[in-house]
Amino acid sequence: MKVTRPLSALTCAIATVALVALAGCAKNEEPASSSTNSGGTASAATTVTAAAAATTAAAPPKPSGPLASTVHPALLDPSKLTAKAPDVFQAQFTSTKGDFVIEVHRDWAPNAADRFYNLVKAGFFDDTRFFRVVDGFMVQFGISGDPAVSSKWKDATITDDPVKQSNKPAYVTFAQTNAPNSRTSQIFINYGDNSRLDSQRFAPFGQVVKGMDVVNQIYKGYGEAPNQMFIQSQGNAYLDSKFPKLDGVKSAVIVGGK
Numbered sequence: 207m208k209v210t211r212p213l214s215a216l217t218c219a220i221a222t223v224a225l226v227a228l229a230g231c232a233k234n235e236e237p238a239s240s241s242t243n244s245g246g247t248a249s250a251a252t253t254v255t256a257a258a259a260a261t262t263a264a265a266p267p268k269p270s271g272p273l274a275s276t277v278h279p280a281l282l283d284p285s286k287l288t289a290k291a292p293d294v295f296q297a298q299f300t301s302t303k304g305d306f307v308i309e310v311h312r313d314w315a316p317n318a319a320d321r322f323y324n325l326v327k328a329g330f331f332d333d334t335r336f337f338r339v340v341d342g343f344m345v346q347f348g349i350s351g352d353p354a355v356s357s358k359w360k361d362a363t364i365t366d367d368p369v370k371q372s373n374k375p376a377y378v379t380f381a382q383t384n385a386p387n388s389r390t391s392q393i394f395i396n397y398g399d400n401s402r403l404d405s406q407r408f409a410p411f412g413q414v415v416k417g418m419d420v421v422n423q424i425y426k427g428y429g430e431a432p433n434q435m436f437i438q439s440q441g442n443a444y445l446d447s448k449f450p451k452l453d454g455v456k457s458a459v460i461v462g463g464k
Contacts, residue, residue, distance in 0.1 A: 235381045235392050235434065236338065236346060237403050277326040283432040284362035291316075291323035296415070296462045299331070301425055306377050306417025315367035318380050318389065318411035325391060326458045329354070335445045336356045336424050337432040344400065345424050346381055347455065348392035349434065351442035353413050359391045360438055364424070367409040373400040376418050377410040395421055424453045 237270040296309045312319040325331060330350060338346035350356045365379075365387050373379055373396050381392040386407070395414060414421055428449050436444045445452055 225291050235383050235388065235390065237344065237379075237381060237394065237400070237406070237408055268336075274339070278330075280328050281330055281350075282358050284359055286326055287324035289320070289324055289327070291319045295323065295460060297322070297326045297458055298461045299417075299458045300456045301336075301424070302419065302456065304417060304420040306420045307415055308412045309415040310378075310412035312411075314371050315369075315409040315411035317364045317367050318409060319433040321364050321380070321389070321391075322393070322411060323460070326460055330359075330391060331455045331459075333442065333454070333456065333460040335432075335437075335442065335449075335452045337434070337437055337445060337449075337452065338394075338425055338430055339426045340397075340429055341426045342398045344394040344396050344398075345421060346392060346394040349389070349437045351445075353439055353441045356438045356441065362390055363387055365412070366407055369404050369407065369409040371410040373403040373408055373410055375399060376421075378412045378414065379403070379408045379410045382407065397422070425451050427451060 291310065291312050292342050293312050294310065296307050298305060298307050310319050310322060325348075333346065333351050334347055334349065335351065336347045337349065338344075350359065366382075366389070371377060375396055375398060377396050379394055380389040380397070381394055382388045396410075400408075429453070430447055432445060432452070
C-alpha cells in the first residue's frame with residue numbers, strides 16, 4: 207500500500223536485498239515506530255532479527271484459504287457495507303490467546319466507527335493474523351487472510367475523522383498512510399502511551415474494555431518482519447508458512463449496542 211513513513215535504514219536495507227527494490231518499504235499502512243518515542247515504543251531495528259528478515263526474502267507460497275464464494279458476499283463489494291453504527295457498541299474478539307472486547311464510541315470518530323462496525327458484522331476479521339506486534343508500542347491487524355477479499359479492500363478508503371481522543375494504552379485506532387483519507391481495514395491497539403500519534407491524524411474510535419491482558423500476550427517475536435505486500439497478495443498462506451507462531455483472530459462479533 208502507500209507509504210506511511212520512511213522505515214529505518216536497517217529495515218529498508220533488508221527489504222532492498224530481499225525484494226531487489228524498495229517495494230517492501232513502499233506498501234505499508236501503519237503508524238510509525240521510533241526508538242526515541244516515549245512510552246517504551248520500539249524501533250524496527252530492534253524488532254526485526256536477521257532470521258526473521260530472511261523469511262521475508264523467500265518467495266511466498268501460492269495463495270490458499272477460503273474461496274471467494276465462501277465469504278460474506280458484501281466482503282467482495284465494500285460499497286455494500288455502509289450501515290451506520292450504534293452510538294455505542296461492543297465487539298467481542300475470540301483470538302488464539304483468548305477473548306477481548308472493544309467498546310466503540312461513534313462520537314469519537316464516526317467514520318471509523320461505521321467502518322469497524324460493518325467489517326465486524328460481515329466477518330472481515332475472522333481467521334486473520336496479528337501481523338505487526340511491537341512490544342510497548344502496538345499490535346496491528348486487519349488484512350484479510352483471503353487475497354480475493356484483500357484486493358477489494360486495499361483501496362476502499364474512508365474520510366479522516368478529527369482526533370478527539372488520545373492514543374493511550376488499550377485505545378484502538380485505524381492504521382493509515384501519509385496520505386489524507388487513507389484508512390481502509392487495518393487497525394491497531396495501543397500498548398503504550400502513543401499520544402505522539404494524535405497530531406498525525408490517528409483518531410481512536412474505541413478501547414479494549416475487557417481482556418487487555420489477553421492482548422498483551424499476543425506473540426511479539428516477529429516484530430515488524432511480516433511483509434504487508436505479501437500478506438495482501440498471498441494471505442494466510444504466506445503468514446502461516448513463514449511466521450507460524452503468529453497469533454490471530456478466530457472470530458469477531460457485535461455483542462452489544464446502545
